[in-house]
Amino acid sequence: MEMKYGGYAGKVLKIDLTSRESSDYPWTDDDRAHYLGGKIMAAKILYDNIKEGTDGFSPENMLVVSTGPLSGTNAPASSRFNISAVSPLTGLCASSNCGGNFGLKLKRAGYDALIITGKSETPVWVEITEDAVQFHDADDLWGKTTSQTQEAIGGKSGKIVIGPAGENLVRYAGVFSEERTAGRAGMGAVMGAKNLKAVTAIGDHKLEVHDRKRMKKIYKKWIKRLQQHPFTGDSLPKYGSSFLLRRMQQHKMLATRNFSKGQFEDYDMIAGQTLAEKHLIKNFGCITCPVHCGRVVEIDGKRVKGPELETIALLGANLENNDLEQIIRLNYLLDELGMDTISAGNIIGFAMELQEKGLWDCGLHFGNTENLFQVFEDIAHRRGIGDLLADGTRRLAEKFGGEDFSMNVKGLELAAYEPRGAVGQGLGYATANRGACHLNAGYLVFTEGLGFHMNPYATGAKAALTVMNQNLMEGVSAAGCCMFPLFLFYPGWLLSHQHNPIAKLVNAVLPLAAPFVNPLNMLPGKFFPFHLPDLPYTKALAAVTGMKMNVGMLKEIGERGFTTERLLNIRLGLTVDDDTLPKRLMDEPQIPGNDKSRVPLQALKKTYYKIRKWDDNGVPTEEKKKALNIK
Numbered sequence: 001m002e003m004k005y006g007g008y009a010g011k012v013l014k015i016d017l018t019s020r021e022s023s024d025y026p027w028t029d030d031d032r033a034h035y036l037g038g039k040i041m042a043a044k045i046l047y048d049n050i051k052e053g054t055d056g057f058s059p060e061n062m063l064v065v066s067t068g069p070l071s072g073t074n075a076p077a078s079s080r081f082n083i084s085a086v087s088p089l090t091g092l093c094a095s096s097n098c099g100g101n102f103g104l105k106l107k108r109a110g111y112d113a114l115i116i117t118g119k120s121e122t123p124v125w126v127e128i129t130e131d132a133v134q135f136h137d138a139d140d141l142w143g144k145t146t147s148q149t150q151e152a153i154g155g156k157s158g159k160i161v162i163g164p165a166g167e168n169l170v171r172y173a174g175v176f177s178e179e180r181t182a183g184r185a186g187m188g189a190v191m192g193a194k195n196l197k198a199v200t201a202i203g204d205h206k207l208e209v210h211d212r213k214r215m216k217k218i219y220k221k222w223i224k225r226l227q228q229h230p231f232t233g234d235s236l237p238k239y240g241s242s243f244l245l246r247r248m249q250q251h252k253m254l255a256t257r258n259f260s261k262g263q264f265e266d267y268d269m270i271a272g273q274t275l276a277e278k279h280l281i282k283n284f285g286c287i288t289c290p291v292h293c294g295r296v297v298e299i300d301g302k303r304v305k306g307p308e309l310e311t312i313a314l315l316g317a318n319l320e321n322n323d324l325e326q327i328i329r330l331n332y333l334l335d336e337l338g339m340d341t342i343s344a345g346n347i348i349g350f351a352m353e354l355q356e357k358g359l360w361d362c363g364l365h366f367g368n369t370e371n372l373f374q375v376f377e378d379i380a381h382r383r384g385i386g387d388l389l390a391d392g393t394r395r396l397a398e399k400f401g402g403e404d405f406s407m408n409v410k411g412l413e414l415a416a417y418e419p420r421g422a423v424g425q426g427l428g429y430a431t432a433n434r435g436a437c438h439l440n441a442g443y444l445v446f447t448e449g450l451g452f453h454m455n456p457y458a459t460g461a462k463a464a465l466t467v468m469n470q471n472l473m474e475g476v477s478a479a480g481c482c483m484f485p486l487f488l489f490y491p492g493w494l495l496s497h498q499h500n501p502i503a504k505l506v507n508a509v510l511p512l513a514a515p516f517v518n519p520l521n522m523l524p525g526k527f528f529p530f531h532l533p534d535l536p537y538t539k540a541l542a543a544v545t546g547m548k549m550n551v552g553m554l555k556e557i558g559e560r561g562f563t564t565e566r567l568l569n570i571r572l573g574l575t576v577d578d579d580t581l582p583k584r585l586m587d588e589p590q591i592p593g594n595d596k597s598r599v600p601l602q603a604l605k606k607t608y609y610k611i612r613k614w615d616d617n618g619v620p621t622e623e624k625k626k627a628l629n630i631k
Helices: 027-037 038-049 103-107 146-153 184-193 212-228 231-239 240-252 270-278 309-315 323-338 341-357 372-380 393-400 423-432 462-479 484-490 492-496 499-511 513-520 537-544 549-573 583-586 601-612 623-626
Strands: 011-016 021-025 062-067 081-086 093-098 114-117 124-128 133-139 157-163 175-177 181-183 197-200 283-284 295-300 302-307
Touching: 027 549, 038 062, 038 081, 038 093, 038 114, 038 462, 038 549, 062 184, 081 103, 081 181, 081 184, 081 240, 093 175, 093 393, 093 549, 103 197, 114 197, 114 295, 124 583, 146 197, 146 323, 157 184, 175 549, 181 184, 181 197, 184 197, 212 231, 212 484, 212 537, 231 240, 231 270, 240 270, 240 601, 270 295, 270 309, 270 323, 295 323, 302 323, 309 323, 309 341, 323 341, 323 372, 323 583, 341 372, 341 393, 423 462, 423 601, 462 513, 462 537, 462 549, 462 601, 492 499, 513 549, 513 601, 537 549, 549 623
Parallel strands: 011 114, 124 197
Antiparallel strands: 011 021, 062 081, 062 114, 081 093, 093 181, 124 133, 157 175, 157 197, 175 181, 283 295, 295 302
């Protein structure tokens, strides 16, 4: 059937590793209009196919690699692709996003998405071209690191690979493309369980777009705005994402000593500005990205990707480690082994506190991190204590205790933002579908101190803003784009002059903004048939696809995706009790004597459910499903 929308390759490829057969998976224009692409497309595919009780390591689990309609059109920061599956870490639907070149190459091979199911009897890697799908023996690749694997395969194809951590089913193993990673929730372990070492894609398929002239005009203006914004045009290129670490310290948001504190005495020794001054060789960016937030550093004469904010915070402040050069080396080792640095930093911090409290004699201590090189090798190969650490903080707490300070939500370890210094971020962690993800949470921490200086302890509009951010960010991700350009949504002059009267007024009014934000959250998208100058995705999507697109439609697509994942998670066993936080964050004030410096989750969650039109058990109502056309 002829496709009417631009920006899409037009086909979805399904591969069964058990039978080593491939076929086209049906995906219609109606599906494109309702689910757009990326993680929302993947949510729909999983929702239609995953049965109750499906285990992350089972052959029945589906790994869905999906792109968005802006990917491959040279839109700013649009080289992203998504990987979704049932997570072996959480047991729920999870997604992970990556900036490598595989998504672009998959579209050049003629496919918008790839579905992988079954399990190969022996190690295998799969080669995708426009004309064929070939299965290759991967015995010679098994055991190789992520870079060794990509070098051994060679050629100009896009690649996704796993390292030893994925092969050995470390539950937080990632998937790598070039030097970028889909790190969260164990997508690498899903590949390992399927005996799948790598997938490559290459081709010359040409993408059609609806209005190329208008598209180029939008992109040109978009890039100019990004270059003029203080975050995307200055701070991120100069210092990378870790320029935010100083702001986190200032606002008591920096995870320190297994989230027992929000500030680290030696924070400046590991800040992004220090990284730039002492270790940066140059910066780099993903394909089509004008921001170039990536860091290039040198290890023993070899130039490699440097650590980002989450890695520096969780291998640094969270472990009371002030050795930036060591963090750089640990980051490189984890990338080579194929492991999520966020979960790795959390699991070590938790183990250190277990040791400190006498609950587990593991030999790990805060401030003493020289042995982590060996520990991470042991985790990747499941040797000694590494075998236990490979299963994540939730399972470790089930064995040794310490659930109150086991820093996970739904089994996924927390990102680096300490939510007692930003209670709206705490609500986002608790309600995010994939667990304690800062982006799926809605990244409200930005308005609570990193950008705006909204009262971090006020609760008034936090639920409303969390819902709004989650829905819009889902839509942007489904378009195939990185989240950093979303900083445009916040006026640069306002972020740069927080002490002027207008900025102070905005920060004072934001906690009272629920009556203005909730109509956007609760009314159908048709009530918002407009574009916003600082949200260029809607105009870009209209020009590329030819769809009728505006702010209301993008937020509705985002809400549809978020709700579809929620419904799948309920099928997989999620209950209202899983929308929670570790007790340390809810019961213990971060600042002694200041009861506001903890997350008042129950009150926030009640308001959040009401806004989303979920019942008291966190289940989307039939009215909501009908309104979103979820069948």
